[in-house]
Structures are given as C-alpha cells and as structure tokens.
Amino acid sequence: MKLSEIAALVNGSIKGDADLLITGVAGISNAAHGDITFLAGTKALKELKRSKASAVLVVRETEELEQAQVVVRNPQYAFAQLLEKFHPRIQSWNGTSKDAFVSENAVLDKDVTVYPFAFIGDGVRIGAGTVIYPGVFIGAGSSIGSNCTFYPNSTVREGITIGNNVILHAGAVIGADGFGYVFENGRHNKIPQVGGVIIEDDVEIGANTTIDRATTGNTVIGKGAKIDNLVQVGHNVRVGRHVILVAQTGIGGSSEIGDGVLIGGQVAVADHTKVEAGAMIGARAGLMGTVPKGIFSGAPAIPHRDWLKSCAVFAVLPELKKKVAELEEKLKRLSPDENEREK
C-alpha cells in the first residue's frame, strides 16, 4: 500500500513521501524496512530513531525523525486498524466437518464453521458466521450468537447464553459448577449449581480462563469486557461492561465489578465484593467490601499513592524499629525517675 492509501484509511495527514510503498506493519522493535510502526508517548522516541521502520504513525509531527510520518489522533488505534488490514483472518475450513458431532436437534445458522472433533449438543443454537474449532464442547441447550470464534478445546457447558462477536480462547471453560458446599453430617455437601452464564456481545475470554455458572440465576459478563488468560470468575458474579481483567485474577462468588473497571493481574476479589465504576485496581491487590472510584493497590487494598509510600517504609522497617529502640534508650537516660515510676 502507498502511504497515501494508508493515510486515507486511518484518517491521517502525511509528512513525507505520499508514494512511499508500505509492505508491512510492526511494533518498533520488530519493524523492518518497508514497515510502518507507531509512536505512543515519547518514551520510545529513541528506540524509534534506531528502528528500521520506513514510516510511523504519530500524534504530532516530530522534526527529529527521518521516517515518513502519518499524523493521526490515536496512533495505536490506527496501528490496530492497519494490522487488521494487512493480516486478514484466513479461515482454512468451511462448513461442518463430517468428523464433528452435531446433534440433530441443534440449529446452525448459515456460514457456521465446525471443525472435526467438535461436539454440539441437543438444542444448541449457533448464529451466522461463528467458527467452532476442534475439541470444542457446547452443551445441551446453549445459545451462541453470530460471528463468534471458539478456539480449540474450549468448553461451554449446558444452558449457557453467549452473544455476538464473542471470542473464547483455547481451553476456556464457561459454566463449570460454582464452588458451593454446605457442611453437614461430617462432610461438604454439594449445593447443586443450576444457574447459568450470560456472556454479552463483544466479550473476549482468555486461554484456560474459567467462568463458573451461577447457583441460581446467572453469572454475567457485560458487553465489551475483555478477560485475559487463567482468570477465575466465580458463581453469580456480575462483570460490568467494558471491564478489563488481567491474567490470573480471581473474582469470588457474588461479587459485582462496575462498568469500565480495570483490574490488573493476579488480583484477588473476595466473595460479595462490590467494585464501583471508575475504579482502577493495581496488580496483586486484594479487594473486599466496597471499593469506590479511584486507584487502589495492596492487600488489603488502600489508595495506590498511600500504598506506594507504605511500601517504601516497609523496605526500611528494620531501620525504623532500631530508631525507636534508640529513642527509648535515650529517653531512659534522660528521665530515669519516670522509668522508675513505670515499674
């Protein structure tokens, strides 16, 4: 593509040769001659100068660069658009493989792809254009929207509702039983988990992530939420719209995560926690109770800035303890009478 075509595609303006031929799209550190890359912030400017990229998406013209520039409002977004343009998804399979198992009671809309060794249970409905990879299981009565992609060995148990444009990465498990028992007669008795899971449109769920079904009612993942790998979402949780959950985070049962909340990696959210819209949670935080709008870190979580300051003191605690001991000693020398009185 010519640079002028690229500029038109991403709604940008060119600084440099409009006829320059762009043959690929790549991050700064991977870019080769002919590639276009992008500059987010100024931190990567030095790296960009050493980069072999022929052109760069920028938010404003930068004199110090040799590369041709395309000025756009959001360079990273333009970068994503170009990646999609240069790397159209190739579908190597079409239609339903004879080596898949599709119940005769399942209803598949047009252009559904089912690879070998996928299992589609009784009464399942699948919308147009959805792709089901090998080893995927879809249990009886589940309803899947259109244009979904379910990668290999992902599992959707019975009675689950999934919207449109949903991506399940490999090994994801939707609708396993919630973890609920009642102790009686000397053992943990299983509380049957008879509820479901509702996954709204445009959700992406990471590899080997697990979303449990509700005890009764539904576990809900809101529209546009993006969930990374190896995340655990417990029964009856409500994840709001456009929430981000980074890898290895766990959300305990019946918790609510407000719209647009960002939660870092390895965060632990206790049962029955309410994280309000506008909250941003640092990696490894531990949450319980109600978490308001704001930035929080630590376990138990406190405001992020306070946490940073407390961590700094934590690192010098032995010194602080020593100082306190010295102060005690000095005071004793200063006021021997007082010490006597205390005895």
Add this chain to the structure above:
Amino acid sequence: MKLSEIAALVNGSIKGDADLLITGVAGISNAAHGDITFLAGTKALKELKRSKASAVLVVRETEELEQAQVVVRNPQYAFAQLLEKFHPRIQSWNGTSKDAFVSENAVLDKDVTVYPFAFIGDGVRIGAGTVIYPGVFIGAGSSIGSNCTFYPNSTVREGITIGNNVILHAGAVIGADGFGYVFENGRHNKIPQVGGVIIEDDVEIGANTTIDRATTGNTVIGKGAKIDNLVQVGHNVRVGRHVILVAQTGIGGSSEIGDGVLIGGQVAVADHTKVEAGAMIGARAGLMGTVPKGIFSGAPAIPHRDWLKSCAVFAVLPELKKKVAELEEKLKRLSPDENEREK
C-alpha cells in the same frame, strides 16, 4: 410441590400455608414468585423482605416476614436438597458412542456413558454409572470408580487411581509430570516422574485445576476434599480428607494438608510444608514450615488477628515514620550534649 411435601423432604416444620404451591428454588436475589429460598444468618433479612420468593427456609420463625416459612436445623443444607430435587441431572447420552475410542483392553462396568471423542486407553477400568464427556483422555492402566463425572477435555494420565463419586470439571489435568529437575552439565535434567495420583471417593476437582503425579509413590487427594478452579497441587502432596482449596491456590511439592483444613484463594504453600488439621488459611496467605491449628493470614503467614492489626499499621506507615523523625528531632533539642557524645 406443596409446602407440606417440601417440609417433609427437609424434615422441617411449617409456619404458613401448608398447601402453598412451590414451583422453584432460588437464591434470595434471584427468587421469583412461587420460589422457595433460604435465609442464612440475619444479614440477608432486609433483602429477603424485598424478595419475590413465596417461601423461605429458616433456622427459626421470624415474625417480620410475610413469606411462608419452613423451619429447619440447617437452611442452606435444606436448600441444597431442594435444588437437587427440583433439578434432577439429565443425561442426554447413553452407552458408549461409536465416535469414542475405547481400547479393547479397557473394562467398562454397566451403565458407563462415553461421549464421542473421548479416549479410553489400554487396561483402563471404569466403574458403573460413570459419565465420560467428549475430549476426555484416560491413560493406560488408570482405574476409575463408579458414579464419577469427567467433564469435557479433562485429562487423566496413565496409571492414576480415582475412587467413586469423583467429579473432574472441564480441563482438569490429573497426573501431569511433577516439576522436578536436577542441574548438571549446564542444564536442567528432568527427574522422571514415575509415581501416580490417588484420588479418593467424593472428591470434586475444579475446571483447569492441575494435580501432578508423584516422582515416586503417590500424590494423594483425601476423601471428600473439594478443590476449586485453577488450583495447582504439586508432586507427592498429601491433601487430607474434607479439605477445601479455593481457586488459584498452589501447593508445593511434598506438602501435607491435614484433614479438614480450609485454604482460601490464591494461597501459596511452599514445598515440604505441613499444615496441621484444624488450620484455616486466609486468601493470599503464604505458608511454609509447619502451620498449626488456628487461623492464619499474610505472607509469610501469621495469626489472622495479628495480620489484620499489622495491615492497619502498614496503611499508616509513612505517618509512623514521620512521628519517629519528629521524636528524634525533639530529643536532640532536649539533650544536645547526648547527641554530641554520640558523634
């Protein structure tokens, strides 16, 4: 069901209309007209008053409720019993699918269900009534009890022993190699992991949880233990009877978890740790050495109450540090001579 029939089933006494027709069972927040729900403690009483539930399982009669009441010793246990009654498990498949692979040397007892694309290896034995979902792998020589349910894409490697009434959720992996190497000749040399795994009766293992096989001998999961999703159990670990392991917890190699121990989510148990019967471990704790009976939190773990108090001080550490600095300053002013001496 009439309320009188329900009361008989759960061994309870009725306050209200014995002929009331109950059409469903649901948690307080999900309950609709016609449903019976349950009240555990008094915290949910307010929510219950707003609930549409027609009846409620309670531990004692409550005057302030409009709903019909069934008084039972353990309302949550009665709730579990009713969920089971109202939601009998429906098995959509029967017998062994011709699209499964079952070794001719495998021995399947009566009423075993094997879905398409399951793989049953040489010499495997499976007890009566066990259900094997699609994508399940059972390796050569493994022995599976009766009335087990192995959900889709769970893996049981070779030479594993599993008791009766065991549930493996989707993607669980039993008997992968323990993580053992010896560094020699400039590289990590694999220590062959030739031991097995024994899972006793009534164990439930969560989705994508991994239980490693022993180096030699066996990793053991005791009778009635319940393990949540994404938990890691290392080689040669012994998990006691009726232990609870909440999601994303990891147990290092050769550790012992005593009978009845409760371990919260995202806990880390170091190699060769011994957690004694009667211990309760808070979420995110880090354990090593010997952990006695008691409640522990933090990493390294300390008694839970101490941890709570230390966390409260952690949050104000910068203030504490400032106070110490002020005290030093004041003391200097009070005793300039002493400060001289120190120099």
Add this chain to the structure above:
Amino acid sequence: MKLSEIAALVNGSIKGDADLLITGVAGISNAAHGDITFLAGTKALKELKRSKASAVLVVRETEELEQAQVVVRNPQYAFAQLLEKFHPRIQSWNGTSKDAFVSENAVLDKDVTVYPFAFIGDGVRIGAGTVIYPGVFIGAGSSIGSNCTFYPNSTVREGITIGNNVILHAGAVIGADGFGYVFENGRHNKIPQVGGVIIEDDVEIGANTTIDRATTGNTVIGKGAKIDNLVQVGHNVRVGRHVILVAQTGIGGSSEIGDGVLIGGQVAVADHTKVEAGAMIGARAGLMGTVPKGIFSGAPAIPHRDWLKSCAVFAVLPELKKKVAELEEKLKRLSPDENEREK
C-alpha cells in the same frame, strides 16, 4: 540390576555388597525393600535410617547407615538416571490413527505418532519421533521439531515454531492472542495479534500453562527453559535459556527474563520488566523495572534478606506503633514547654 551394574551406570563407587539385587528406585519416604534411593544434604539422614531402602546414592560414605551405599558426585542426578533406566517410557500407540485428522498438506517425518482425535492443520511439519496425544490441536503452518511430546488437549495455534525435545503438558496453550486493546469510540478495540511464538529445544511447558503469541514479531522461550503448570507468559516476552518458572507465575507483555533466571511460584512480573541473568526470585514476588543479579522477594521486590527482616518487623508493627505513642507521651511530660510552642 546388581549394585555393581548400577554403580557402573552412574559412575559411582560401592560401599557394601556389589552383588546386592536392586529391584526399584524410589524417594526416601516411598522406598521399599529392594529399592535404591538417594540422600541430598544431611537433613534427610534421620528419615533415611528409618527407610526400608536397600541401597542409597550418597555424595560421601556415611558410617551411620546400614544400607549399601553408592558414592557419586551428584546423587540426585544419579537418581534421575536410574529412574529413567528402571522406567522406560512405553508408547502404546504407533503411527497415525485413522481417527485423527491430518491435513493432506501436513508433512510428518518418520515415526511420528498421532493418536485419535488429534488435529494437524494445513502445512504443519512434524519432526521424527514426535508423539501427538488425543485432543491436541496444531494450527496451520506450525512447525514442530523431533522427539517432542504433546500431551492430551494441548493447543498449538497457527504459525508457531517449536524445536526438538519439547514437552507440552496436557491443556497447555501456545500462541493464543496476546492481551492487547486500544480504547477508542467508547470501547476496547482489539489490536490484532499477528506475531508468533518460538519455543527452542529442550523446553518443557506445564499443564494448562499459556504462552501468548506476539503482537508482531515473536514471543520466545529459550533453550532448556522449564515452565511449571498454570503459568502465564504474555505477548512479546523473551524467556532466556535454562530459565525456571514455577507454577502460577505470570509474566507481563514485552518483559525479558535473562538466561538461567529462577523464578518461584505465583510471582507477578509487570509489563516491560527486565530481569537480568543471575537473578533468583522468591515465590510471590512482584517485579517491575529492571531487576539485577541477586536474590529478591516481596512485592514490590527488595533484596531477599531485607525482605525477611522487614517481614519480621511487619509482624510486630502494632507493638512498634504503641512504643512510638508511648515515647511521644513521655516526651510531652518531659518538655511541656516545647509542646506548647508547637501549638
């Protein structure tokens, strides 16, 4: 095997009966009569005395033992060699099952084993002696070396490069999309993840571990690295040679882990972190920025010894706070004038 044959195999010298018949190899706590075990350090000496083992691999002769001894430079390494000798891997399947799906464009070298229900996509190449278990998916264009073992239900997405002698444990996912979005138009827009993953020779990857593909370029796992279960490796990460990552650790995008680094369990490595060669990271540490050679623990990580000391003070923080309050009180009594001045 006679003890003399064992000594020859592991290049050791015998103290005891060279004709002693050894019938098995086992850890100290599992060893039965006829077994040989090993002694690493002296901590297990007491346990060894109670052990039923008939012989023991030791680093130097120990007078206090009744068992026959084989003296070797590295007893644990010799133990690993003997386990391999006594437990040769048995391959129950040979060739390509007719119940597998192998693209006609895939190229399989000699002695490749493909179990039923495995899926080998277009243009895949697989080296000699590699074993592909049931439920494994290998996406279009991926290249797999020789003598690899891919356990059941592991997934290798399209365009991945895997070297020789690589082990993927059950449920491992290689090449799922990296977690990358750009917020625009009120939603998280997916940044297409068009890069790959390169896994070099002799790498072992644990059960249900996830290694994401790069945005552009490659995520790289260096030669001889060993990765435990349930680990997350983000997009564009570079894991060095002979690195150890223990279970449930997560490595954020674009991070670099230097050669030979050892990282304990449940560690969190933030995006764009650089961990330099020679670093050893304690379990549950949290890393960001640049981590030099040395031993680190805590989150944020500090030198391990400092962390231990700070943890010790953390456990007595309430006491420290009380002391500071007492000091303040005493000082007030000592210098009432000064306190006046402050007001």
